[in-house]
Amino acid sequence: MVDAMSTIDAKTPLPTAPGLWTRAFAGLYDPVLWMSERVGMRARRQELLRYARGRTVELGSGTGLNLPHYPDDLGELILTEPESAMTAHLERKLRRSGRSARVLNAPAERLPLDDGSVDTVISTLVLCTVDSPDLALREIARVLRPGGQLLFIEHVRSESPRLAAWQDRLAGPWQRFAEGCRCNRATVELIEAGELEIEELREASWRGMPGIVKPLVAGRARRSSPTRLSCTQVS
Ligand SMILES: C[S@@+](CC[C@H](N)C(=O)[O-])C[C@H]1O[C@@H](n2cnc3c(N)ncnc32)[C@H](O)[C@@H]1O
Numbered sequence: 001m002v003d004a005m006s007t008i009d010a011k012t013p014l015p016t017a018p019g020l021w022t023r024a025f026a027g028l029y030d031p032v033l034w035m036s037e038r039v040g041m042r043a044r045r046q047e048l049l050r051y052a053r054g055r056t057v058e059l060g061s062g063t064g065l066n067l068p069h070y071p072d073d074l075g076e077l078i079l080t081e082p083e084s085a086m087t088a089h090l091e092r093k094l095r096r097s098g099r100s101a102r103v104l105n106a107p108a109e110r111l112p113l114d115d116g117s118v119d120t121v122i123s124t125l126v127l128c129t130v131d132s133p134d135l136a137l138r139e140i141a142r143v144l145r146p147g148g149q150l151l152f153i154e155h156v157r158s159e160s161p162r163l164a165a166w167q168d169r170l171a172g173p174w175q176r177f178a179e180g181c182r183c184n185r186a187t188v189e190l191i192e193a194g195e196l197e198i199e200e201l202r203e204a205s206w207r208g209m210p211g212i213v214k215p216l217v218a219g220r221a222r223r224s225s226p227t228r229l230s231c232t233q234v235s
Contacts, residue, residue: 018085025179026085029063036208037065044204045069045124048151048218054119057143059108059136060126062086064093067101075119077101080111083179108136111143118143124153127187129180134190141195144223150196151220155206155213157186167212174212183212196221 018026033041042065049069054076058066061079063086070077079094079101081087087103094101106112108123108130121140130136140150158164167184174183191198201219 018083022083022179023085026063026083026089029086029089030065033065036206039207040204041206041208042069044153044216044218048124048153049122051149051151051220052120052122053149055117056120056122057111057113057118058122058124059140060086060123060129061090061103062125063089064097066122066124067093067097067099070099078104078113080104080106080108082107107131109139111139113143115142116145116148119145119148121148121150122152123150125155125181127152127154127190128156128182128185129178131180133185133187134194137191137194137196141223144196146223146225148223149220150191150222152191153216153218154187155183155209155216156188157184158215163211163214170212181213188217191221195223197224 045066046069049066050071052070052074054074055078056070056074056076057078057080059080061081064079077099079090081090081103082105084105087105091103094103104112108126109132121144123140127133127136144150157167164184171182171184175181188198188201198219198221201217204216204218205214206216
């Protein structure tokens with residue numbers, strides 16, 4: 001089941017053309033990130049994505065900055081992205097890469113994929129932007145096979161009270177500037193509260209970017225395998 005986005009019923013809002021800032025943001029995304037990619041982010045993506053295995057679904061793929069870093073022997077790659085202005089850049093980069101992948105127009109909160117059908121989900125700088133992270137995390141757990149993994153790099157709310165206060169103060173303007181990004185979201189806590197178990201978590205700094213989108217965390221969370229229930233016989 002992968003083409004659910006093509007079914008439109010009375011409740012499905014009709015797609016609207018992206019606004020001027022949305023198109024500008026998509027066009028400026030790579031140039032704005034260029035320095036931060038050079039001074040560390042590209043290496044971080046590479047380090048994370050070498051753990052991708054089997055059927056892999058990337059959330060909010062944006063302009064496709066992860067594309068060069070996927071292992072060659074990946075089972076299947078599905079790139080999801082709900083914003084058509086971003087998808088235009090993504091499809092161009094995908095064509096140039098020579099890699100085979102499917103692009104799906106879908107939000108992380110509503111993935112048109114079957115339950116337990118995915119080995120790896122990738123989220124880089126996406127859980128800060130989705131409207132409903134709880135729903136997105138439930139969707140991730142739903143599509144992952146038992147034992148499947150979420151690989152993530154996200155900027156998160158700072159533990160420094162001073163920086164967190166600035167993140168709260170600037171959250172509104174930043175959200176408008178960065179197309180929905182919440183600089184004060186406590187994403188690690190949200191992952192921990194859901195159905196995935198964090199197995200590895202490393203903190204870093206997103207060099208080349210403003211202080212309000214620091215710190216950065218990179219890690220892996222797993223959907224636990226169903227627990228075997230032991231039966232006690234009562235005579
Ligand atoms: C900061 S960009 C990150 C792009 C890319 N993942 C990267 O690492 O460069 C956030 C992306 O999430 C997408 N996005 C926004 N809302 C989303 C949602 N509900 N589900 C999935 N992606 C979403 C945006 O369109 C954008 O492409």
